[in-house]
Amino acid sequence: MKFSELVAERYSCKAYSGQKITDEELNTILEAGRLAPTAKNLQEQHVYVVQSEEGLAKIDKLTPCRYGASTVLVVAYDKNNVFVYPGEKRDSGIEDASIVATHMMLAAASIGVDSCWINFFNPDEAKSVLGLPDCEEVLMFLDLGHANEKKEKIVKHRKELSETVSHL
16 A cells, blocks of 8 residues: 555544454554654654553543554653754654654554544543652553554545645
């Protein structure tokens, strides 16, 4: 599948079948995240794989948005290992973890695994409930699995380029 087709067809899955993803699928997705670029190659991301009943129950207490996914990736970053940009108002943590998460989301789509980017949760509560280190910030959860048979795509209208792009 061409990349342009992949991004046009990818959608946020809101109804999973419960079918587990394979170890091979998971490793392909995680490897895509590992290979993602980060500022100054600091690789401050940390990805937690949640598949156990106990772990998924914790995710369910943090957000109503698991939608029955059999796997949830928790994407975090080490806030003490980020590149601080000139002006010292921004650092690379959020953007690097976002790049990693996006690589994994698109890798999932490329192998037929459905996903949903979840940020409807309290990051500090997530860090506490999941027992993550104090130095880490939780960016997002990435639901992974296979859509139910209905495969209900939620397709939103996308603005035209002329509405979102300007040439200077």
